Amino acid sequence: MPVVWLILIVLAIAVVGYVLGRGRALAGAASEHVKLHSLPSYYGSNVAMKVAVPAFLIMVVWLLAQPIIVNNSVSGLIPETAIAEGSSRGLVLAEVRRAASGLDNAVAAGIMDEDFARNARADFNDITTRLRDAGQIVTSQITQPILRAAQEYRILNSTGRLLMTIAVLLAALAGAAWGILESKPNFRARNTVEQGVKALLIAAASIAILTTVGIVFSLVFNTIEFFRLYPALDFFFGLTWSPTFSGRGGNSELGIIPLLWGTFYISFVALIVAVPIGLFAAVYLSEYAGPKVRAVAKPLLEILAGIPTIVYGLFALLTVGPLLVSIFGPDGVGIMQAGTAVMTAGLVMGIMLIPFVSSLSDDIINAVPQAMRDGSYGLGATKSETVKQVILPAALPGIVGAILLAASRAIGETMIVVLGAGAAARLSLNPFDAMTTVTAKIVSQLTGDADFSSPVALVAFALGMTLFIVTLGLNVVALYIVRKYREQYD
């Protein structure tokens, strides 16, 4: 039975339970001549809650756990000898899953009957040709162990599904019975329902923690796996980045230094563009501009922040890159080979960060107390002198925080560098050379069908871990500075 139907059935039981629970509470009150403790709808909600919450909980846990259990037991069926040279258990398992889904589709299309698909002794050559005929993708000849594993996989999966359906329906019915029996007039239904709702609220709030845990776990486990295959020292201090996909990445050199250099160089260029422009714009908007100018200029600048980064990436690749080549390229100054370069990506990223820097600094400058400005004017200072000697020093920690936040944005930015910075990892000082960044390499190592057992793909997780730690560090420091500064004037 598809999951959608199961969900609908549980919901239907919940609705019926609602009606029954509400009715029973009302009937009880009428016959015993007492007042209900709570509004009638709470009795119904109590039943519905007891139907839906445990049933859906069981369903979600089951759906998450079943693939893991099935995979483990199927994986045990594959003998070491069935794993070909240069392959891995993971790849064979993927093959098994493909074969199983091929069988499923063939059965659904009516080309095989269920018995044939389940028959362990079926001729595997025959199965392969039949699957091919059915238009299923079979990458290679299905071998006996794979076929056996695929059949076992299908059987385990369908039994698991059946058990889940039964468990979920039982839980729903039991919940309904429990809730309906409780629905007596003196039952404190509102308190129960409110407790349940509060638990749901807490669960929703905990998703933020779960997400962080998920990020950390997915990074940590794969990173550890990577360091088992590739020495950590070579990764952190290697000066060359040249992954080779042949030989399962055995002789790749995966040093992070060139990537970090590209990342920081591009971010530096971006900040050189964004910080002065953003800061001056913020000072002008908060200290000089009249309300009319402010009302027009501020939203217009903030449009820049709302444009998706893919648009900036395309802008870098197709507009800024060719423009820079025509000036600095072989026909002009002659120091730029191609449109993709540090300068291209940095410049465009700088444009993207202008509104980020300006709106953050704007807030911080506005938080400087008016008394400090008045004091400065009273001493005869001009506006610019006040800004330079009073406001900016007072706002400095906050502005530093804003710049750090912008830097963390720049380091984590992906699409602009993927399209605008080039793919060659090199250590160079020339800003018109193509370089590449941590984020761009994560994309290139993990796009497509990644095989999670080779260091060439796993390195992306180590890169992600580095990126995560660097940006997190910058954010924590920046938020600390901003918060500390804010408290000063509160």
Place this chain on the structure above:
Amino acid sequence: MSDTTLSSPAASDGKDSSVPQKTSLYKEDALTKKRNASEKRFQAYGITAILIGLFFLVVMAYSIISEGIPAFTRTVLTVEFTVTQEQFDDAEGQLFKTRAYEGVFTEAMSQQFQEKEIAVPFDITAIERIVGKPGNTIRQYYLANPDQLGEPVEFELAASSRVDGYLNGRLTRDNITDSRFLMKSDLDLVDVLVEGGIIQTVFNWPFITGADSGVDNPGGAGIGASVVGSLFMMLVVLFLSLPIGVAASIYLEEFAPQNKFTDLIEVNISNLAAVPSIVFGILGLAVFIQFMHLPQSAPLVGGLVLTLMTLPTIIISTRASLKAVPPSIRDAALGVGASKMQAVFHHVLPLAMPGILTGTIIGLAQALGETAPLLLIGMVGFVARGYPDSFVGGFLDPNSAMPAQIYTWAARSDFAFYEKAWGGIIVLLIFLLSMNILAIILRRRFERRW
């Protein structure tokens, strides 16, 4: 400047005017001059900074529009002719069937030329270079609609992307090189056909409604299928992030006690808001695909990843709008006997709803344009050739999304796809713009100031 302001009351007084002064306060001395000049300069820097920002905005808008508009037009060659039953049978009987139809087509073309009194020599190979191989299109049409045989039918044949490029100025006579795709001499024929109204530029509906084409056919590529993919993704994001986000904000704003657990949640939310989007992509790849074996490239997975990404945004804006509801509302509700839960759900939440919806729409707009996480869960590198065939399939079948589709086009080597990428950006920006306008209207209409 400040010197002059200080002096003005004294001057307007007129009492001290009899006292002789060595220098007038109105006359700038050297230092004042310098300070005023620096003041002017400083102000000019500020104006320049803002103008630079706006300049970039204008340049971007200009390049998007000027490069993207051609994607919305296409060049078609309109020919009206009749295929009789005999001609059909004759053609179907031959070995090279499409070639036979091309003969019919060429005949019809020369007839039309005569009617319009156009005298230009042409052969079928030149026509093939302009419209591809028309024979097959014609054959397919009659095979599908045999009842049209003997009736005059108007065919709109799509011109090749190079002819398209010539007509919208991407290619000129100077930069074109003779190849098997287009010869310089063909351009004369094109010019004549344009003059005669046979080749026309029409609105490119297939771009809006179509699906992606292979790498060799930029003319047929459309964004429709990926718009549908994005739509399904946004449905997932909306139905997960709105309830979860609102529930989390209600807990944090109204119920959470001051303790370590609450602090932990708060720190997590503010940090998640600043985690680079690509890290969410890694999370999606590792958890949803590697661990849970959800299908790759599915809008469901994309939606889940984007939900996790937008949650912090939605939580932050929802908390702000809950905070904006004055405590007197809560006090009044509690005062007439409502429980805390009732006060929040019956009174505070409805009042905060416009703000929450505005924040949600802005969060959705952000999610709609996000590309990097989609690259990691496999929404690139394949050709999204069609629409999903069912509602559930819309969530689970591999599909592209608008930004991923734009990236795919931008990464292809054929220049004709760049035009499609710009066109795709215009479509994407139209969606974003309308969502933001909707958010602004909601805010203007329903926002209450207490």
